[in-house]
Amino acid sequence: DTGVSQDPRHKITKRGQNVTFRCDPISEHNRLYWYRQTLGQGPEFLTYFQNEAQLEKSRLLSDRFSAERPKGSFSTLEIQRTEQGDSAMYLCASSLVSEGENEQYFGPGTRLTVT
Amino acid sequence: QKEVEQNSGPLSVPEGAIASLNCTYSDRVSQSFFWYRQYSGKSPELIMSIYSNGDKEDGRFTAQLNKASQYVSLLIRDSQPSDSATYLCAVRGTGRRALTFGSGTRLQVQP
Numbered sequence: 001d002t003g004v005s006q007d008p009r010h011k012i013t014k015r016g017q018n019v020t021f022r023c024d025p026i027s028e029h030n031r032l033y034w035y036r037q038t039l040g041q042g043p044e045f046l047t048y049f050q051n052e053a054q055l056e057k058s059r060l061l062s063d064r065f066s067a068e069r070p071k072g073s074f075s076t077l078e079i080q081r082t083e084q085g086d087s088a089m090y091l092c093a094s095s096l097v098s099e100g101e102n103e104q105y106f107g108p109g110t111r112l113t114v115t
Numbered sequence: 116q117k118e119v120e121q122n123s124g125p126l127s128v129p130e131g132a133i134a135s136l137n138c139t140y141s142d143r144v145s146q147s148f149f150w151y152r153q154y155s156g157k158s159p160e161l162i163m164s165i166y167s168n169g170d171k172e173d174g175r176f177t178a179q180l181n182k183a184s185q186y187v188s189l190l191i192r193d194s195q196p197s198d199s200a201t202y203l204c205a206v207r208g209t210g211r212r213a214l215t216f217g218s219g220t221r222l223q224v225q226p
Contacts, residue, residue, distance in 0.1 A: 031212065033212070033213065033214075040123075040218065041218050041219075042119075042203050042205070042216025042217050042218050042219055043159065043203075043214075043216050044216070045213035045214065045215070048212050048213060050212075055212070056211070056212065056213060058213070089158075091158055091159070095212075102147055102207050102212060102214075103149070103161060103164055104149075104161070104214060105161060106151075106158040106159050106160070106161075107158060108157070108158050109158045
C-alpha cells in the first residue's frame with residue numbers, strides 16, 4: 001500500500017496560465033476527492049468521484065476548474081486562466097466504499113502559487 | 116455560524132499532560148466524525164474516526180462524541196512534543212460523502 005500520491009508537489013505559474021494536477025489514489029479505493037486548503041483554514045471540498053463518475057461538485061468549483069477520472073483510477077484537476085486567489089494547497093483523498101464508513105486518506109498535496 | 120467550529124488556539128500543555136481538543140458542529144443529523152492531525156506544511160493525517168455516541172480509544176487518543184450536544188472531542192494522553200500540530204475536526208453530513216472541516220486547533224506540547 002503506497003498511499004495517495006500527487007504530482008507535482010509544487011507548481012508556480014503566472015496569472016492567466018492553465019495548470020493540471022494529478023492524483024493517484026490508494027489502489028483498491030474507488031472514491032476520490034479533491035479539496036483545497038488555504039493558510040489557517042481547514043480543507044474545503046471541491047469535488048468527488050466514485051469510480052469514473054463525478055457525483056458531487058462544490059459551488060467553489062467555478063467553471064475554470066474541471067476534474068476528470070477517465071478510467072476510475074487516477075484523476076486530474078485542471079485550472080484554466082489561473083488567478084492569484086487560486087493560490088492554495090490542492091489535496092486529493094481517497095476512500096473505499098463500505099457500509100456507512102468514509103475514512104478518507106489524503107495525499108501530500110500540490111502547492112500552487114499564482115504570481 | 117460555521118458548520119464546524121474549533122478554537123484556533125494555540126492550546127499549550129506540558130509534556131506528559133492530557134490535551135483536550137473540542138469541536139462543535141451545526142448539522143444535527145451528521146453521521147460520521149473524524150480527527151486529523153496536520154503538521155506545518157504537510158497534508159492532514161487521519162488519526163481517529165467515531166460514528167456513535169460515547170468514547171472510542173486508540174492508544175493515547177480518545178475520541179468522544181455527544182450527538183445530542185453536537186459536540187466531539189479528542190483527548191491526547193501523555194502528550195509528547197511530537198504531538199505539536201494542528202488538529203482538524205471533520206464531519207460528514209447525511210447523504211453526503213464530502214467532509215466539512217473546522218479551521219483546526221493548534222496544539223503546542225512544551226518539553
